[in-house]
Amino acid sequence: MAIFSYVSVDGKGNTKKGILDGDSAQHIRQQLQDMNLTLIELTPLKDKNQQDHHPWSFSKKARVSTSTLSVLTFQLGTLLTAGLTIVAALQNIAEEMENTRLKTVLLTVRTRILEGHTLAYGMNEFPEVFPDLYRATIAAGDKSGHLDDVINKLALNLDQEEHIRQKIQQAMIYPALLTFVSFTIIFFLLTYAMPKITQTFIESGQTLPAVTSVLLAFSRGLKTYGIYVLIFIFLMIMGFKHFLKSDKFRFRYQLFLLKIPILNKAITITNAARFARTFGILFAAGVPVSQAMQTANSIITLLPMKAAIKHAITQVTEGLSIHQALSQTGYFTKMSTQLIASGETSGKLELMLEKTAAYQEQQVIRWTTTILALFEPVMILFMGIVVLFIVLAILLPIFQLNEFFG
Numbered sequence: 001m002a003i004f005s006y007v008s009v010d011g012k013g014n015t016k017k018g019i020l021d022g023d024s025a026q027h028i029r030q031q032l033q034d035m036n037l038t039l040i041e042l043t044p045l046k047d048k049n050q051q052d053h054h055p056w057s058f059s060k061k062a063r064v065s066t067s068t069l070s071v072l073t074f075q076l077g078t079l080l081t082a083g084l085t086i087v088a089a090l091q092n093i094a095e096e097m098e099n100t101r102l103k104t105v106l107l108t109v110r111t112r113i114l115e116g117h118t119l120a121y122g123m124n125e126f127p128e129v130f131p132d133l134y135r136a137t138i139a140a141g142d143k144s145g146h147l148d149d150v151i152n153k154l155a156l157n158l159d160q161e162e163h164i165r166q167k168i169q170q171a172m173i174y175p176a177l178l179t180f181v182s183f184t185i186i187f188f189l190l191t192y193a194m195p196k197i198t199q200t201f202i203e204s205g206q207t208l209p210a211v212t213s214v215l216l217a218f219s220r221g222l223k224t225y226g227i228y229v230l231i232f233i234f235l236m237i238m239g240f241k242h243f244l245k246s247d248k249f250r251f252r253y254q255l256f257l258l259k260i261p262i263l264n265k266a267i268t269i270t271n272a273a274r275f276a277r278t279f280g281i282l283f284a285a286g287v288p289v290s291q292a293m294q295t296a297n298s299i300i301t302l303l304p305m306k307a308a309i310k311h312a313i314t315q316v317t318e319g320l321s322i323h324q325a326l327s328q329t330g331y332f333t334k335m336s337t338q339l340i341a342s343g344e345t346s347g348k349l350e351l352m353l354e355k356t357a358a359y360q361e362q363q364v365i366r367w368t369t370t371i372l373a374l375f376e377p378v379m380i381l382f383m384g385i386v387v388l389f390i391v392l393a394i395l396l397p398i399f400q401l402n403e404f405f406g
Helices: 027-034 066-079 085-098 098-116 119-123 132-144 147-205 210-246 246-259 261-283 289-299 303-315 322-329 334-346 349-405
Strands: 002-009 015-022 037-044
Touching: 002 027, 027 066, 027 261, 066 085, 066 147, 085 098, 098 119, 119 132, 132 147, 132 261, 132 289, 132 349, 147 210, 147 261, 210 246, 210 349, 246 261, 246 303, 261 303, 261 322, 261 334, 261 349, 289 303, 303 322, 334 349
Parallel strands: none
Antiparallel strands: 002 015, 002 037
16 A cells, blocks of 8 residues: 545635545545545655655654654544544544644555554654664564553553653753853853953053953953853853763763762652563563563663663573562662562552652652752852852952042
8 A cells, every 4th residue: 555645625625635545546545535625736755665765754843742643642542442443543633733744644544454564563654753672562562462451551652751751941040140140150250241341440541350360361262262261161061962972981970970869769760660661561562571561671771770670580580580680770669669579469469569769759749840950059059159259359449449538
């Protein structure tokens, strides 16, 4: 089957555009006639079987956001729960989709299913739209025969991730604004206000205090070499990003981050929550424990933690219980391992993993809030000290002048 984009006119003369799939152009024309539409233009969209590259290449700009993928997954799970086939569900969602590129993705996936492939196989053509974990979970759902349950849990997981991300972003708005305003004020005082005020004292031949002289020299240097400093900082950031591509460098850098109080907790708990929720979804889909743990570990971004969990997986395959193996990594809280132990004992591991993830996600929000709450007074204190230093540098010559005339 092939996919075609079309332009047509309905009985009232209104232009309608869309995408349909069919065996041939004639098949598409017949579909449009059945919908009482008059075809004006028909353009085939070639698929992977016809060319090396996809009909439309995904760039970073075209990638689907977590919120969009969450809505799409929720719609798919709802339709499957309602009894629709996967083909019908994809068709219905595609017809309501305003994003033309995403509509093409869904229809392409639908075409692969009609050709006899699985849903996961069709999604594998679009790794930029459907992440590795998403496709691995869908594949597990295909194998277990509980695809609707798996998709519904995926939708809840994506929604939770988006919720946490939005809460963190909202919490960061004020600190970011405070930082921007603080540095803007300091920059204005150093590059404009201070040189203007001190120029009078310089022209009068008055000897400036050491504090004023130092700050004035810094102000002149900032005006003269500021652009070069910005370029240097930019190059440092780009170089740092380049070095982060090396696993060895990133491993050492992350070990350094883990030595910073409070921040280490936030990073560790974030990854632990992601691991627990992913592990729970895959385990519920019927994936074997070791395989589910390996897939969940693949999305961990903290390399030291990833290496520790990899060793824990080996211990689990050798007969050690899950909670004991994870506890020995040192990256999971005592509460988390106790919940997992309870799940292993009661046979409700899936439920306990979900509770573990929820507990840790709440901790992520608390730790993030704590970090930002500490940042605000530190930033205000820093701003106060710098402004006080600048004000003193300006006022001291005035005091000296008053003493001279006195």
